[in-house]
Amino acid sequence: xxxxxxWRTLGIAAMVLxxxxxxxxxxxxFLMNVLCFALFACAFNLLIGYVGxxxxxxxxxxxxxxxxxxxxxxxxxxxxxxxxxAGTAVAVALGVIAGAIAIRRQxxxxxxxxxxxxxxxxxxxxxxxxxxxxxxxQGVPRRHILGLLDIANDLILYYVVLVIxxxxxxxxxxxxxxxxxxxxxxxxxxxxxAMSLGYAVDRFKxxxxxxxxxxxGLAGATKAIVFQLASLTDVSWQMSGEVVLMTLxxxxxxxxxxxxxxxxxxxxxxYLASLDEWVVVIQGVxxxxxxxxxxxxxxxxxxxxxxxRCQRQAAGLEGSIVVESAALDRRLTSVAP
Amino acid sequence: MFxxxxxxxxxxxxxxxxxxxxxAFYSLLSLGLAVIFGLMNVINFAHGAQYMMGAFCAxxxxxxxxxxxxxxxxxxxxxxxxxGILLERVLISRLYDVDHLYxxxxxxxxxxxxxxxxxxxxxxxxxxxxxxxxxxxNLGFMFLPWYRAWVxxxxxxxCLGTWFVVEKTQLGSYLRAATERxxxxxxxxxxxxxxxxxxxxxxxxxxxxxxxxxxxxxxxNPVMGANLIIVVFAVVVIGGMGxxxxxxxxxxxxGVIEGFTKVFYPEASNTVIFVIMAVVLMVRxxxxxxxxx
Numbered sequence: 001x002x003x004x005x006x007w008r009t010l011g012i013a014a015m016v017l018x019x020x021x022x023x024x025x026x027x028x029x030f031l032m033n034v035l036c037f038a039l040f041a042c043a044f045n046l047l048i049g050y051v052g053x054x055x056x057x058x059x060x061x062x063x064x065x066x067x068x069x070x071x072x073x074x075x076x077x078x079x080x081x082x083x084x085x086a087g088t089a090v091a092v093a094l095g096v097i098a099g100a101i102a103i104r105r106q107x108x109x110x111x112x113x114x115x116x117x118x119x120x121x122x123x124x125x126x127x128x129x130x131x132x133x134x135x136x137x138q139g140v141p142r143r144h145i146l147g148l149l150d151i152a153n154d155l156i157l158y159y160v161v162l163v164i165x166x167x168x169x170x171x172x173x174x175x176x177x178x179x180x181x182x183x184x185x186x187x188x189x190x191x192x193x194a195m196s197l198g199y200a201v202d203r204f205k206x207x208x209x210x211x212x213x214x215x216x217g218l219a220g221a222t223k224a225i226v227f228q229l230a231s232l233t234d235v236s237w238q239m240s241g242e243v244v245l246m247t248l249x250x251x252x253x254x255x256x257x258x259x260x261x262x263x264x265x266x267x268x269x270x271y272l273a274s275l276d277e278w279v280v281v282i283q284g285v286x287x288x289x290x291x292x293x294x295x296x297x298x299x300x301x302x303x304x305x306x307x308x309r310c311q312r313q314a315a316g317l318e319g320s321i322v323v324e325s326a327a328l329d330r331r332l333t334s335v336a337p
Numbered sequence: 338m339f340x341x342x343x344x345x346x347x348x349x350x351x352x353x354x355x356x357x358x359x360x361a362f363y364s365l366l367s368l369g370l371a372v373i374f375g376l377m378n379v380i381n382f383a384h385g386a387q388y389m390m391g392a393f394c395a396x397x398x399x400x401x402x403x404x405x406x407x408x409x410x411x412x413x414x415x416x417x418x419x420x421g422i423l424l425e426r427v428l429i430s431r432l433y434d435v436d437h438l439y440x441x442x443x444x445x446x447x448x449x450x451x452x453x454x455x456x457x458x459x460x461x462x463x464x465x466x467x468x469x470x471x472x473x474x475n476l477g478f479m480f481l482p483w484y485r486a487w488v489x490x491x492x493x494x495x496c497l498g499t500w501f502v503v504e505k506t507q508l509g510s511y512l513r514a515a516t517e518r519x520x521x522x523x524x525x526x527x528x529x530x531x532x533x534x535x536x537x538x539x540x541x542x543x544x545x546x547x548x549x550x551x552x553x554x555x556x557x558n559p560v561m562g563a564n565l566i567i568v569v570f571a572v573v574v575i576g577g578m579g580x581x582x583x584x585x586x587x588x589x590x591x592g593v594i595e596g597f598t599k600v601f602y603p604e605a606s607n608t609v610i611f612v613i614m615a616v617v618l619m620v621r622x623x624x625x626x627x628x629x630x
Contacts, residue, residue, distance in 0.1 A: 287446025
């Protein structure tokens with residue numbers, strides 16, 4: 001336990017340093033893109049990694065919040081923070097409705113239901129007047145935050161986005177490591193038993209779903225401010241697929257996995273943008289490879305590898321040849337998704 | 338001419354026909370999904386891509402080899418079905434021991450690859466495919482194009498044929514038994530893994546058949562399947578995957594409802610099936626023909 005806690009502290013320390021120092025080396029807009037998607041993936045991971053619910057429609061929260069934020073800031077002259085807050089709030093509301101419908105089914109059906117609901121939101125955004133149809137909402141102004149912070153400056157906006165990301169990440173972290181998060185894991189492992197222990201399983205699922213939806217909305221609304229744009233791409237099923245891919249690649253049910261997965265996928269899209277159609281094909285190949293070869297994702301597989309090595313070393317030090325395979329297995333299952 | 342609730346009957350019947358045609362595609366695709374799901378517990382996300390491949394295969398047969406529509410109607414489902422069998426053997430069969438969600442993710446990845454490759458090669462504007470039976474009959478209250486009548490009649494025939502084979506023949510009884518208790522059926526000396534492979538090939542073939550039928554109506558387009566498959570998922574959720582006849586009835590029924598929505602409230606025609614899905618989930622979560630579990 002202490003080992004994995006050390007690793008976690010190390011990981012967080014590395015992330016803080018990286019987050020603070022990165023814009024000195026790397027283009028801030030790219031970094032903000034990574035942070036928005038990392039937050040989106042963390043929100044998604046809360047659901048798939050800790051409740052075992054695969055949502056294939058998370059773009060509806062991400063994209064719809066982005067539309068609302070962009071519209072409010074551009075047409076109604078809102079402060080950017082108000083826009084982000086309103087986007088998050090509307091994603092929460094949407095999450096309550098979609099969640100109440102979707103949690104009535106499990107497993108594969110849950111994925112299909114969320115996908116269909118998201119498609120409904122997509123068509124609404126395509127037809128509604130305020131979203132600007134195919135053009136989306138362009139030229140969203142970067143107003144001073146609270147009249148003080150000049151976010152037209154990319155570097156200043158970067159640190160604002162970093163704070164938003166950190167807040168969202170900490171919320172996910174705290175949720176996972178709270179008694180509430182333990183109940184979620186119990187539901188993931190054995191829903192029937194959790195129910196028989198007296199937990200209102202559906203309520204827990206709904207709260208987790210709404211939390212995940214709200215954080216996805218936070219990410220989407222922030223992205224609208226960063227790129228001064230809200231478009232149909234963010235609410236399409238491809239976007240729902242992308243966040244699944246990021247989380248799968250990094251490691252479902254790990255804390256840092258979604259962040260790493262998001263960074264990798266966004267970088268890939270950025271550097272291979274000139275290959276346009278091939279990007280989709282490459283994403284498909286990563287999907288297939290990840291499912292067949294490293295189902296725990298990059299971080300998940302690394303944790304298992306390290307745990308196995310530590311176990312072997314410990315066994316060697318004690319001079320015993322017999323590795324307690326039972327203990328090892330327990331350890332592996334506790335870290336694996 | 339008389340009018341129905343302010344709508345000219347020509348428009349009404351035209352949309353009814355279009356609804357039946359869409360319903361035919363919903364039925365063919367959801368039938369394939371249901372058969373595959375029943376045996377493999379895998380939701381085949383690549384189903385839309387395979388439907389698109391069926392249409393493209395017909396187009397290629399015509400333009401590269403000169404094989405006419407009627408030849409493609411037989412050949413394309415066979416070719417794409419074989420492709421499906423290859424996919425199942427090489428990739429999907431590796432996932433039977435793990436969570437079923439991985440099957441969904443794998444086939445989603447496959448769909449991205451297939452659609453991306455076709456878009457790279459053929460662009461996304463769509464290719465025309467000539468109507469093999471032009472013309473039609475004037476029924477007085479509407480004009481009935483022969484080809485559209487053929488699509489509705491033939492897909493109904495294929496759907497009912499599938500129903501007959503699964504529900505009324507010995508082969509079908511093996512299939513249904515393997516859905517319930519694969520180990521037991523295997524113990525009776527039936528090669529269940531081969532049955533699974535062939536079933537997947539058959540489901541994929543049905544999707545490809547739908548693609549061939551669709552080719553002369555809609556243009557042959559790399560994204561034609563991606564948009565359809567999400568609606569088909571909603572159809573599957575509404576019907577529940579428990580019954581073959583249920584899939585057929587739900588598919589055609591929802592197609593017709595969608596057609597009528599286009600007449601009376603066009604703004605909602607894209608979303609009506611999703612709304613029905615939400616309502617069904619509230620009232621009867623297991624689906625109209627599903628069994629609660």
